[in-house]
Amino acid sequence: MADAADRPTDKTAAPAADTALDESGEPGLERQNAFSRALRAMEVDTRLLGMIAALLVIWIAFDLLTGGRFLTPRNLFNLSVQTASVAVMATGMVFVITARHIDLSVGSLLGVIAMVMGLLQAEILPEYLGFNHPLTWVITVAVGVAMGAVIGAMQGFVIGYLAVPAFIVTLGGLLVWRGAAWFVTEGRTVAPLDGTFMLFGGGVAGTLGEMLSWVVAVIAVAVIVYAALQDRRRRQIFQFPLKPVWAEWTNIGLLAVMVLGFTLVMNLYPVPQRAAQRIAEAEGIPIPPEGFDWMHGIAIPVVFVAIVAVIMTLVSKRTKFGRYVFAMGGNPQAAELSGIDTKKMTMLIFMVMGILCALSAVIASARLQSAANDLGTLDELRVIAAAVIGGTSLAGGVGTIYGAILGALVMQSLQSGMALVGVNTSLQSIVIGLVLVLAVYVDHIYRSRSSD
Amino acid sequence: MNAHPVPRDYTLDDFAGQTPLVEMRGINVAFGGVKAVNDVDCTLFPGEVVGLLGHNGAGKSTLIKVLSGAYHMNSGEIYIRGGKVNIQNARDAREYNVETIYQTLELADNLDAASNLFLGRELTTPVGALDDVKMEAETREVMGRLNPNFRKFSAPVSALSGGQRQSVAIARAVYFNAKILIMDEPTAALGVQETAMVADLIRKLKSEGIGIFLISHDIHDVFELADRLTVMKNGRLVGTVKTKDVSEDDVLGMIILGKYPEHLLEPVPA
Ligand SMILES: Nc1ncnc2c1ncn2[C@@H]1O[C@H](COP(=O)(O)OP(=O)(O)OP(=O)(O)O)[C@@H](O)[C@H]1O
Ligand SMILES: [Mg+2]
Numbered sequence: 001m002a003d004a005a006d007r008p009t010d011k012t013a014a015p016a017a018d019t020a021l022d023e024s025g026e027p028g029l030e031r032q033n034a035f036s037r038a039l040r041a042m043e044v045d046t047r048l049l050g051m052i053a054a055l056l057v058i059w060i061a062f063d064l065l066t067g068g069r070f071l072t073p074r075n076l077f078n079l080s081v082q083t084a085s086v087a088v089m090a091t092g093m094v095f096v097i098t099a100r101h102i103d104l105s106v107g108s109l110l111g112v113i114a115m116v117m118g119l120l121q122a123e124i125l126p127e128y129l130g131f132n133h134p135l136t137w138v139i140t141v142a143v144g145v146a147m148g149a150v151i152g153a154m155q156g157f158v159i160g161y162l163a164v165p166a167f168i169v170t171l172g173g174l175l176v177w178r179g180a181a182w183f184v185t186e187g188r189t190v191a192p193l194d195g196t197f198m199l200f201g202g203g204v205a206g207t208l209g210e211m212l213s214w215v216v217a218v219i220a221v222a223v224i225v226y227a228a229l230q231d232r233r234r235r236q237i238f239q240f241p242l243k244p245v246w247a248e249w250t251n252i253g254l255l256a257v258m259v260l261g262f263t264l265v266m267n268l269y270p271v272p273q274r275a276a277q278r279i280a281e282a283e284g285i286p287i288p289p290e291g292f293d294w295m296h297g298i299a300i301p302v303v304f305v306a307i308v309a310v311i312m313t314l315v316s317k318r319t320k321f322g323r324y325v326f327a328m329g330g331n332p333q334a335a336e337l338s339g340i341d342t343k344k345m346t347m348l349i350f351m352v353m354g355i356l357c358a359l360s361a362v363i364a365s366a367r368l369q370s371a372a373n374d375l376g377t378l379d380e381l382r383v384i385a386a387a388v389i390g391g392t393s394l395a396g397g398v399g400t401i402y403g404a405i406l407g408a409l410v411m412q413s414l415q416s417g418m419a420l421v422g423v424n425t426s427l428q429s430i431v432i433g434l435v436l437v438l439a440v441y442v443d444h445i446y447r448s449r450s451s452d
Numbered sequence: 453m454n455a456h457p458v459p460r461d462y463t464l465d466d467f468a469g470q471t472p473l474v475e476m477r478g479i480n481v482a483f484g485g486v487k488a489v490n491d492v493d494c495t496l497f498p499g500e501v502v503g504l505l506g507h508n509g510a511g512k513s514t515l516i517k518v519l520s521g522a523y524h525m526n527s528g529e530i531y532i533r534g535g536k537v538n539i540q541n542a543r544d545a546r547e548y549n550v551e552t553i554y555q556t557l558e559l560a561d562n563l564d565a566a567s568n569l570f571l572g573r574e575l576t577t578p579v580g581a582l583d584d585v586k587m588e589a590e591t592r593e594v595m596g597r598l599n600p601n602f603r604k605f606s607a608p609v610s611a612l613s614g615g616q617r618q619s620v621a622i623a624r625a626v627y628f629n630a631k632i633l634i635m636d637e638p639t640a641a642l643g644v645q646e647t648a649m650v651a652d653l654i655r656k657l658k659s660e661g662i663g664i665f666l667i668s669h670d671i672h673d674v675f676e677l678a679d680r681l682t683v684m685k686n687g688r689l690v691g692t693v694k695t696k697d698v699s700e701d702d703v704l705g706m707i708i709l710g711k712y713p714e715h716l717l718e719p720v721p722a
Binding site for chain 1: 567
């Protein structure tokens with residue numbers, strides 16, 4: 001690292017790199033050691049590094065406490081599936097909180113949407129289409145998403161146009177939608193769900209399998225390289241300061257290693273023989289005498305999260321909508337005076353949140369293979385905590401999508417780890433509550449240090 | 453309070469036959485019971501600077517915020533280039549090429565200079581994505597002209613000095629081809645050199661035919677830059693005068709006492 005940082009950077013970028021140092025405007029650069037200089041050149045978010053470090057500490061600690069049962073392909077696979085539902089909603093909560101609002105209704109919204117989708121696919125659609133019709137899941141998901149959009153927009157309308165505070169509107173929503181979830185079937189749990197729909201839950205069948213996982217991973221790496229180089233090329237055209245080439249490739253390399261490493265681990269988790277036989281029978285594949293050597297690969301809900309994350313990141317960084325969300329959070333008055341229709345924006349932000357609740361409802365009910373009216377209870381707190389642990393500021397104007405997903409992963413790691421160690425659920429709540437407060441405190445310290 | 457009626461605006465005689473860029477007639481704005489602006493008229497012609505003067509709380513900012521779409525008037529009429537307009541919000545004002553540099557420098561602190569400059573009017577690529585690189589390039593270009601020392605293009609504007617923030621706000625107005633420019637205390641946060649730069653800029657914009665409302669507490673500056681002065685006191689219009697017809701003492705009298713200069717009062721017909 002040290003060596004790399006001291007090496008003169010790419011010749012073409014050399015004059016530009018000088019300007020980059022000028023622009024940092026910070027004195028005493030020579031006092032900083034090579035490592036932090038390297039980080040600066042790579043333009044890494046040091047906050048992100050802190051979170052990854054915290055995650056690794058948690059993982060290693062639980063691995064030691066459980067005698068090596070935490071860092072196994074099996075547990076990491078389960079962790080990835082368990083995180084998915086909260087992670088999807090957390091990306092939307094980043095927008096909501098960044099725009100200086102809050103949404104307390106997401107758990108209840110998930111509940112009511114899951115109930116309606118459950119009833120639709122298990123009892124209503126089969127009457128017309130028969131069981132496990134290929135269109136069943138498509139119609140079900142479409143109805144769920146539309147329902148999320150409408151409910152979200154309704155709440156957003158009251159917040160944006162009628163100026164009732166988001167806290168109150170969504171607190172009301174928390175009660176209303178949970179109550180509504182009960183009324184869908186008068187409390188009865190709906191099962192079984194549609195076969196294809198359940199693949200979104202990431203059960204044994206709900207994974208990409210070994211081959212497809214590698215294909216997806218390679219495509220992801222290609223996209224990462226392409227996006228980074230594309231960005232660099234744009235900046236080059238305008239002769240802007242550029243990252244040194246080594247930093248660019250180190251960043252790309254780290255991301256690629258993460259994607260491939262994750263894929264490898266998922267591909268090390270074998271499908272149990274009995275489950276493999278069941279799937280083979282269903283698909284008419286002959287059973288080889290030596291048995292199956294199938295691996296799980298990446299779970300479908302995790303692919304879902306990745307797609308949502310990429311879309312939400314693009315929306316936040318590359319669209320007017322995303323820019324306005326941040327402007328509203330930074331200075332609502334400036335946003336208004338810049339001609340931004342903040343009322344409409346507010347409605348749309350809550351509509352996006354509603355759509356994401358619907359997607360989470362798909363994942364959560366598919367994972368449990370049933371829809372119960374208490375599904376998603378307390379999820380609002382998990383989602384808000386994930387966003388906040390991931391660096392979204394409750395004061396507004398600051399937040400990242402990847403942070404929220406990492407935040408969700410940190411929370412789920414704590415919870416799963418404690419469950420694995422055998423900590424009882426009451427103590428789990430206490431620990432998670434304390435971690436949330438601690439995380440926000442550490443973040444506060446970090447920000448007040450780095451802002452001057 | 454000041455019982456004597458507002459004298460006839462003799463300054464308009466010079467513009468006989470011309471259509472004003474902006475004409476505000478009988479503007480009233482009340483906040484609760486407080487009449488912040490009380491039956492005020494003012495005009496602005498192309499290529500001139502009108503200084504808006506008055507003590508703190510006289511109603512200057514409120515008056516111009518009606519024009520920039522930030523506040524709604526209770527009654528009154530606004531004409532732009534002779535046509536009556538209905539400005540409901542900031543978007544409407546921008547449609548009429550009214551650009552405003554607010555006293556409070558309304559910037560989104562968490563965004564960088566380019567994002568602020570283009571806020572609400574972002575440049576996009578053919579597929580509709582934000583073209584941040586292009587916006588930064590344009591920002592570097594305008595800022596290079598306005599404030600060549602400016603370097604902090606990637607920092608959020610919260611990390612900028614008051615003067616740097618001001619130059620971002622000014623750059624925004626300049627970039628988007630303001631025809632009517634409102635500057636509410638544009639030099640309040642600036643050093644001597646930057647103030648001189650803004651003064652040069654005002655002269656340059658004026659020569660390009662832009663009309664400028666300039667609000668400032670620095671009488672000296674206003675005298676240097678403004679062609680006409682409109683003075684308010686407690687929400688009411690004291691009167692409008694030509695800068696060359698009055699002394700600084702006359703203007704102080706208007707601001708503090710609400711007294712229209714004697715020598716400009718038309719002789720009362722005997
Ligand atoms: N949003 C508001 N709500 C209530 N009262 C307001 C509001 N804005 C202005 N006022 C009142 O209107 C009056 C005029 O204020 P304004 O800001 O127009 O003064 P000003 O001439 O710009 O003063 P300054 O030189 O201090 O900027 C003041 O009495 C002020 O308290
Ligand atoms: Mg003012």
